[in-house]
Amino acid sequence: MTRSSSGVTLLELLIVLMLMALIAAVTIPIFGPGVSTTELRSAAREVAAGLRLARGQAIAQRTEAMLVVDVATRSFIVPPDARVHALPSGIDLKLFTAQRDLVSDQVGALRFYPDGGSNGGRVTLSAGERKYDVDVDWLTGRVAILE
Numbered sequence: 630m631t632r633s634s635s636g637v638t639l640l641e642l643l644i645v646l647m648l649m650a651l652i653a654a655v656t657i658p659i660f661g662p663g664v665s666t667t668e669l670r671s672a673a674r675e676v677a678a679g680l681r682l683a684r685g686q687a688i689a690q691r692t693e694a695m696l697v698v699d700v701a702t703r704s705f706i707v708p709p710d711a712r713v714h715a716l717p718s719g720i721d722l723k724l725f726t727a728q729r730d731l732v733s734d735q736v737g738a739l740r741f742y743p744d745g746g747s748n749g750g751r752v753t754l755s756a757g758e759r760k761y762d763v764d765v766d767w768l769t770g771r772v773a774i775l776e
Contacts, residue, residue, distance in 0.1 A: 673761035726750035
């Protein structure tokens with residue numbers, strides 16, 4: 630007599646469940662909470678757009694303009710507009726600028742002049758191992774995003 634086995638044994642079921650648990654343990658941290666590369670890149674582009682706006686204002690109005698960065702709250706503004714641009718909570722922000730444009734160790738500005746030049750500086754956005762530097766050339770005021 631031959632015995633037909635059309636069912637699944639308990640051992641086979643346990644092996645499949647262990648494999649699924651192992652795959653989940655490896656992939657969930659990769660896709661879990663945190664800032665995605667797209668969000669980080671988008672935040673860098675938003676900072677760059679704010680810097681370009683400030684530079685454009687300085688040239689158009691023939692006066693100094695600036696972008697003010699608050700590292701503690703991960704936000705920035707472009708005066709005289711009072712709109713606060715807040716960055717996602719998982720992003721770390723660092724500001725490198727001229728000493729005279731530091732209000733405190735948490736707040737500082739990147740300044741643009743009527744000729745389009747700047748005091749120069751950098752805003753660094755990072756999340757884990759990924760980072761973007763938004764650089765402002767001191768001579769030309771050119772804004773560039775570096776990966």
